[in-house]
Amino acid sequence: MAEKSFKYVIVGGGVAAGYAAREFAKQGVKPGELAIISKEAVAPYERPALSKAYLFPEGAARLPGFHVCVGSGGERLLPEWYAEKGISLILSTEIVKADLASKTLVSAAGESFKYQTLVIATGSTVLKLSDFGVQGADSKNIFYLREIDDADKLVEAIKAKKNGKAVIVGGGYIGLELSAVMRLNNIEVSMVYPEPWCMPRLFTEGIAAFYEGYYQNKGVNIIKGTVAVGFDTHPNGEVKEVKLKDGRILEADIVVVGVGARPLTTLFKGQVEEEKGGIKTDAFFKTSVPDVYAVGDVATFPLKMYNDIRRVEHVDHSRKSAEQAVKAIFASEQGKSIDEYDYLPYFYSRAFDLSWQFYGDNVGETVLFGDADPNSATHKFGQYWIQDGKVVGVFLESGTPEENKAIAKVSKVQPLVSSLDQLAKEGLSFASKI
Ligand code: FAD
16 A cells, blocks of 8 residues: 655644644744644544533534634634645544654555654553443443543433433533433433442532532532443333442433543554653653654653643643644754743633633642522632642632633642632632732
8 A cells, every 4th residue: 555754743633733733833844844644534632622512412513613723812723724724634544553763654555654753642541441341231222422432422311312311421511511411302311320429529518519510500400429330221122221339220211421531542552651651751852762752642841830741631721731742843844942831731621601710730638619509599619729838729619811811821820829718718819919
């Protein structure tokens, strides 16, 4: 089979790839120099839309509406944009072999691609219940959500099972967003997770109590402290019941599983240094192999602010790491240097009429402020995290753009706090005056 050769290749065609392409164009990449090779059939898009507006019963988001870079207020990069810039979008092409020594990638169809510089942007893949040997986990109408094809299958099932019952397995981002959007579709929802409260990796009990109360008011049946251990099916193979470890049985027409993800590093195992489950990079997203960069979900990078090395599975970092890597590639070609990546962690989610943002680090003591009563009309509340007498992280529900800017600033500046009681009393006004 023919071999294609490019100066730059991005493997993976998700969020990081799209933002990298824009930066390549800004840096003056020449026609024919750059290729994006993606398993997906469509040009890079803003993945977070898949668990939100993509599943709305009315006015649902559809491509080309949410191609990158609209998610951060930029212009959409339509397939034509790549063509105009001479960037090859090689879609529906899965790379199955990567040989970093000979700088060669091989696709499932046997095509070879040569590169001078490689950007790894393969993202993550979902953890599946079948990987854990859960009985009946491959029954029909059990869904996962990572790519647009997954979302399309779910949309079909929602249409086919009008007013039906769904069981959402997992209480993280996907679980919370999917439970909400299923309710909007008038589906009866039970949400099951083993932890004592939802989103335990970020939420404290106080934050979670608001969301759990709010979701219950919206008709979501929350079942905590147990897990799905098996699925029974109808004779046609479609899921019928979810069996829980505590012995309960839930009827289900649709099951959506959101139990976590794992970075897609398999192609590069043994060829590149790894750490904390990801590909280890420096502050320019350079890996241990010359001319190979890793960005987005797969990168384990120095988080300068906390003097730590971390992997971040969030969209803001995937955008910014991609831009940093491309700037670094061009700078090194020109013998110049750029500043180290200095990332302030930022996560967000939206569901129902709620919308939260979090900046910084969720470590240390906590102070909840505002009105966290799920029954009250205002949903404005938040939380500070305080370590060594300094505010290091802030969470805010229903913030205005100015308030969100203020909490970002506080997390970056890390002001000293004299008294936690005082902080609780001041609440959001503490952030607003920094
Ligand atoms: P991805 O965007 O996942 O892109 C990876 C790409 O690589 C995919 O196109 C994949 O098909 C391709 N690929 C992988 N392996 C190969 C291969 N061997 N050959 C060719 N192509 C390959 N983050 C937030 O901060 N807020 C949110 O609200 C939020 N919502 C989310 C909702 C959903 C449903 C999902 C799945 C994620 C959400 N995230 C959210 C996380 C965010 O989308 C990811 O952190 C981000 O997409 C990571 O970007 P990436 O480019 O590293 O990976």
